[in-house]
Structure formats: structure tokens, C-alpha cells
Amino acid sequence: xxxxxxxxxxVDHALEDIEVDLFVRALKLRHGYDFSQYAxxxxxRRVLQLVHSQHTGTISGLTHRVLHxxxxxxxxxxxxxxxxSEMFRDPEVFRALREQVFPVLxxxxxxxIWQAGCAHGQEVYSLAILLEEAGLYERTQIYATDxxxxxxxxxxxxxxxxxxxxxxxxxxxxxxxxxxLADYYSARYELIKLDQRLRRHVIFANHNLVTDEVFCEAHLxxxxxxxxYFSDPLQDRTLxxxxxxxxxxxxxxxxxxxxxxxxxxxxxxxxxxxxxxxYRLGSRSEGVD
Amino acid sequence: xxxxxxxxxxxxxGGLSALEQLFAQLLPSLPQPIVVCCHxxxxxxxxxxxxxxxxxxxxxxxxxxxxxxxxxTIHVAPSGYHLLxxxxxxxxxxxxxxxxxxxxxxxxxxxxxxxxxxxxLIGVVLTGANRDGAEGLACIRHHGGLAVVQxxxxxxxxxxxxxxxxxxxxxxxxxxxAIGPLLNRLCLP
Ligand SMILES: C[S@@+](CC[C@H](N)C(=O)[O-])C[C@H]1O[C@@H](n2cnc3c(N)ncnc32)[C@H](O)[C@@H]1O
Numbered sequence: 384x385x386x387x388x389x390x391x392x393x394v395d396h397a398l399e400d401i402e403v404d405l406f407v408r409a410l411k412l413r414h415g416y417d418f419s420q421y422a423x424x425x426x427x428r429r430v431l432q433l434v435h436s437q438h439t440g441t442i443s444g445l446t447h448r449v450l451h452x453x454x455x456x457x458x459x460x461x462x463x464x465x466x467x468s469e470m471f472r473d474p475e476v477f478r479a480l481r482e483q484v485f486p487v488l489x490x491x492x493x494x495x496i497w498q499a500g501c502a503h504g505q506e507v508y509s510l511a512i513l514l515e516e517a518g519l520y521e522r523t524q525i526y527a528t529d530x531x532x533x534x535x536x537x538x539x540x541x542x543x544x545x546x547x548x549x550x551x552x553x554x555x556x557x558x559x560x561x562x563x564l565a566d567y568y569s570a571r572y573e574l575i576k577l578d579q580r581l582r583r584h585v586i587f588a589n590h591n592l593v594t595d596e597v598f599c600e601a602h603l604x605x606x607x608x609x610x611x612y613f614s615d616p617l618q619d620r621t622l623x624x625x626x627x628x629x630x631x632x633x634x635x636x637x638x639x640x641x642x643x644x645x646x647x648x649x650x651x652x653x654x655x656x657x658x659x660x661x662y663r664l665g666s667r668s669e670g671v672d
Numbered sequence: 673x674x675x676x677x678x679x680x681x682x683x684x685x686g687g688l689s690a691l692e693q694l695f696a697q698l699l700p701s702l703p704q705p706i707v708v709c710c711h712x713x714x715x716x717x718x719x720x721x722x723x724x725x726x727x728x729x730x731x732x733x734x735x736x737x738x739x740x741x742x743x744x745t746i747h748v749a750p751s752g753y754h755l756l757x758x759x760x761x762x763x764x765x766x767x768x769x770x771x772x773x774x775x776x777x778x779x780x781x782x783x784x785x786x787x788x789x790x791x792x793l794i795g796v797v798l799t800g801a802n803r804d805g806a807e808g809l810a811c812i813r814h815h816g817g818l819a820v821v822q823x824x825x826x827x828x829x830x831x832x833x834x835x836x837x838x839x840x841x842x843x844x845x846x847x848x849x850a851i852g853p854l855l856n857r858l859c860l861p
Contacts, residue, residue, distance in 0.1 A: 394814070396787055424756040424784040425766040465768050611737060611753075611765045640750050640765055642737040 402442035471554035500609030504538025528590035541577035682778030684800030686828025697852025705741030782808025791816025800832025
């Protein structure tokens, strides 16, 4: 009927797929970062965004730089990683952690929490605040990990745009916070900085879920909206890594829209609050409930 | 174009009532999955699914991660996530940055669906007050899929269909009341 405006450039998508493959191989062979088991559709979007932001013209242009410019790697990782987060995102999850999980954690003399894929640290500070308010923080150690170095540095600084504060304050209250969020940050110009005392029991570390191993014995693993980027086998492998890191009866908390339907390792976990994706290691028959 | 294997629909302001009207007209025997991306301010789409189901001839569910869209079922993109279709035909979610201020973004859904379904896809852009969906619809056409746009004059908010027409053009530009019957004809030959 009405004619096409006909302005779409003639992109050869099959060729692009080949280029993405070669890019992923180059990244792995040259630098040891393996994205071959990431969910392809969103990975391709991010690769194309890098082509755009780095003005390399084609994906092959990006591959060339990955191969020949070692200093280019951090920017590529930053582009492929998605350090997008919020404080107390899905407040009902943090409320459930406070009400359903913390009372059990309180029975341990020392509490280890692993936050995997911590992005810019928003959830790390959220957890620290809730633990502080529950009177548990002094005996807690939080390991906050990510494979994006720049994101980890950002997380350590705890500085965010002030325009976020309004939403985060609302989230904090909805999560059952007992003060106001403003008690935990100072505002200057267009920025807020989280109270650095909140960091006193946090260790920030580089850890790649694809290649690195178990490094702690955790009572709670919080890994929200990271596995959504992984294909089925990698999601399953990562769940096994969490299983091997957790104490018996330890808790796992995933993103609220994540599905374990294709992960055989899910059998090792029992839902505690399935709507909020909170699980416990062990089966019901073993008396974990 | 091959027989369509799926329908993707994008809308924003005014979208809920437009979808209600549209879904009341679809034949219950439609074999294709329908995937909807509608910008909403709320934190879940539970209520939207419930409201749509009241009017719809077909079941309405929230699209779930890693699942395969079901034929004859309307799948709504969850709030706060981009919804994508993988080449395997399965859904994937991402929390990547907003695209044109939106997450879920219509462009993200349409682009990925165009790659997954090729020319066997129908893309529909309805009422909305921003330009999301225009690039995605161009991508669908580029892959040989069919573009249907609500006549901007008929839309509660004309910006979105207008932008789609300008950037992508359309195979059919119709008032809302004619879009349901068209989809029935295209999908049940
Ligand atoms: C979308 S953020 C999730 C932030 C936060 N958990 C939330 O839900 O708000 C995903 C994070 O996972 C990290 N990530 C992705 N792949 C990873 C990997 N293989 N190892 C470690 N971290 C990874 C990214 O760098 C990014 O910071």
C-alpha cells in the first residue's frame, strides 16, 4: 500500500552474525573473556552499540581493535557489561530478605554474603543498610563481585546522580527501612555519596562468573538480573557455582523475572518465596524449609 | 512474505484501550503467538494482563524468561525489562539501559523479532506519544515482514504511528477498528 520511506540502510544481518562470532572468538583468544555463552540477541545489541560509540564502522573494526590495542579491553568490557541498577530495586524483595531471611541468618555467629554482579554497588549499599538496621552488620562480611573493573571502582566510591535519590528513597521505605535514606548519604551539587562507613564490611573483588571458582562459604548469595544474560548451560553452571559456595540451608536470591525452568541444577534449591525468587539450598526432604 | 509466524505489537499512551478494542476482534482460532510491548508507568503488568483478558478472545499472559511463545496467546512484556526474541524463538529479558526513555522498548522487541522470524512476522504500531517502535518497524520491513500502522488521525496519541510512518512506512495504515479484521485475514488465510 503506502510506500516505504526506504531509508533503512541495507544491513546484511547474516554477515553481522558472522562478525559477532569472530569478535567473541577474538575476545576469548586474545584476552580470555568468554562471551560465547551469553544470550545472543542482547549481546549483539551491545556489540552494535560499541561499534556506534567507538566509531569503528563495523563489528570487524571492533575486533581489529580488540586484537591490536590491549588498552582498549576495559572499554569493551564496560560496553558489554550492563552495570544498570537501583537501590532497593524491587523493594518487596528487600523486605522479604529482612523479614524472612535475616532472622535465620541471625543464628550464625558470622554471616557471609556474596553479591555477584554488583554493578555500581547500589544493591551492596542497600544490603548494608538493611543489615545495619537489623543489628546484624557487625558480624557480616559482604563480598561484592563483578567482572567489570570500572563498575567495581564506581561501586567503591558510592557516588550517584542526585536525581536517583527520590526513587531510591521511596524504594527504601517500601523495603521497610526504619529511617530515611537521606540519613545514609550526603548530597553535593548534582551528586549523592553514600556513607562510606557502610563499606566497612564489604570487600569488592573482580570475579568472573564464567571462569572463576568458588572463593567463600556464603550464607546468602544475591545475584539479581545477571543470569538473564546467560544462555541455559551457563546459567546452569553458575547455579552450580552458587550451590558449591553456599552452606547447607544457605539462601539464594535471583531477579524477580528469572526462570529456572531450563536449569537442571535448580533441583538443589527449594523455593522460600517463589514469586520473589528466593531459594534455599537443599531439598524439602532434607528438612530445609 | 511467508505465512506469518508471529505478530508483535507496540503502543504507549492510549495503548491499553486500543489493545482492549483490538483483542476483542481477534478470532480465537488464531494460531500465531502475539507479543505486546506497551509502555506503562506501573511496576508490574499484572493488572494490564487482567484488564486485557476481560476483553480478549485469546488468553493474555506476561511473557516469561526463556519460554517459547505459545500460539494463540497474547504475551505482554514485563515492566522494567526489555523483552527480546532469540533466534531459537525463545524469549529473553535484559535490563540494559532504556532505549528512547523506555524499558521495555518496542524497538528492542521488534529488532530481535525481525531477526528471529524474518519475513514471517507482522509488526503493528498503535497509539503513543513518543517515537519508540519506528526503527523497529523499519527493521521488520527490512527483513521482509509486514508493517501495520494505526492511522495517526484515528489514534489517541498520534506521535508514535506518525513517526513509524515517516521512518518505516507501512504496508497497511488503518483505523484501529480495521486492524483486527486485517490481522484475522492475514493470519487465517
Ligand atoms: C544488570 S547488572 C545487575 C545489577 C544488580 N544486581 C541489579 O539487579 O540491580 C548485571 C551485572 O552483572 C555483571 N556481569 C555480567 N557478566 C558477568 C560475569 N561473567 N561475571 C561477573 N559479573 C558479570 C555486569 O558487569 C553487571 O554489572
